[in-house]
Amino acid sequence: MTSLLTNASAMTALQTLSSTNKNLATTQNRIATGLRISEASDNAAYWSIATGMKAQNKALSAVQDSLGFGKAILDTTYTALQEAIDKVTEMLGKYVTGGTDGIDQDAVDAELTQLKEQITAIADNANFEGQNLLKDGGTPVDVVSGYIGTAADTEKLQILTLAAYDLSTEVDGITDLDTAQAALDAMKSQAATYGAQKMRIESQSSFTAKQIDAIDRGIGQLVDADMNAESARLAALQVQQQLGIQALSIANSSTQNILTLFRG
Template identity: 40%
Template sequence: MASINTNPSAMTALQSLHVTNKALAVVQGRISTGLRVAEAKDNAAYWSIATTMRSDNKVLATVQDTLGLGASRVDTAYTALESTLDLVSDMRQKILAAIGKDPSGKDQIQQEISAIQAQLESMARSATFSGQNWLAVNASETNGHPAEGVHRPVEIVSSFSRGHTGAIELGMIEIDVDRIKLYDDAATTNETKGLLEGLRLASTGKRDDTAEAPATPGADAEATDGYAVASLSVSGYSDDQLKDMLSVVDATLKEMTDAATSIGAAKKRIDLQKDFGSNLMDSIDRGVGQLVDADMNKESTRLQALQVQQQLGIQSLSIANSNAQNILSLFRQ
């Protein structure tokens, strides 16, 4: 039956064309954005996962920056500590050379030792990066150093992760500043002072609060005799006392070597963590891409097919509409 009020063929063709145009808009959107899940309405679950992972990746980028800053601080401390090790080793040679010398010879050697002591302090106090110095500290301050009366290491944020419950977890690389400091302006006891300034017992080489500088240079050795690299003097001291100084300097060198090893290990860990973080960010990007990226080869093929369907739909609608025109011919004379 032909009707001028209702054209079922045109309705069907129009519905088909509408579906084709809608699919075509989706494919064009995917091609223009490169994403098959660009909004939550495309796939709520994948969009939520991708959004969270992209956000986490931005945090990981910040962690990488933090690691870079931490690496710079560690490098600064390590470089200064390595240089001071060489100077303390030179001082040991000077003390050894002073043994057996007459008083005037010891005075001359002391001038060289005093220059080394001044240079040691200068190096330690210059080892500052971004407002932090781990070699010359003040325990009463909290700008990256242990708080007064509290043994607390400096922490460098090294990793960021999200647990199975969604809770954020941070990984830390710790630097024990109290173990590597050379000077501490706020310390009041030998045991809390830096490696170079705390008096060490000649018998043990350990920083000890019972240690005291010899009251009389050249006198017989006492059990409490103590020396420190930062303050020792060979002028007027006996050869036996110089030998005690050698023992103290050797013990200091050992602790400084341990400190350099500790910093070196932290430096290596930071480098490894930076490499891992970079690889992890790339892995997350690939994972997100697998969830939301569009297959451009597939979408371009679909685009061509839909464009053909669109043209056919338009043609079909035109034919359906032309059927109504045929009714007019029945009224022509």
């Protein structure tokens, strides 16, 4: 039956064209953003997981920054302490020299005083952005070394404490060969502790960087668009759109054919 009021063919063609246009808009958005899931309405479950993973990565990036800051403090501290150890080693030599008869003891004492003052200056200048672990009255520095997003609130952050070491007081206690040796042993022990912490920070920083990359890959697998597939889909939808427009045009023109039935 041919109806002038109801054009079923045009309705079908219009529905098909509307569906094609909707799919085309979705594909164009994916190509423009590079995302298969850009908002919760695209896929609520995957969007929620990806959002949580992105938040975790931001926290890990902050951990990476903290580790970098801690490493810089340790680099400064370790370098200064190593220099101070060299000076105390010189002091040991001076005390040995001073034990020899005929040596100008005043000259040796003057050199020892100068070495002590140099070490004190080293301690005072072992400063990085206001943090100094070697000066008199220095305070420990807490470095965030890890983040566990699924842990209890009190356990989310892993902290590495860099202990303060009063280098000036240690050196002030040097009065003879024995105390110089004791101070040197204590300084070497502290330098070894800082060195171990520096190694730990470097290892943790490397692991955190790998963890960030792994999470980024996981996010990509969840929400990133396959650009090859989307490109092919775009070409197909554009053809479908053109065919849909033609089909709608044909369906609309069919009613014009009814006029021929009434021509004499």
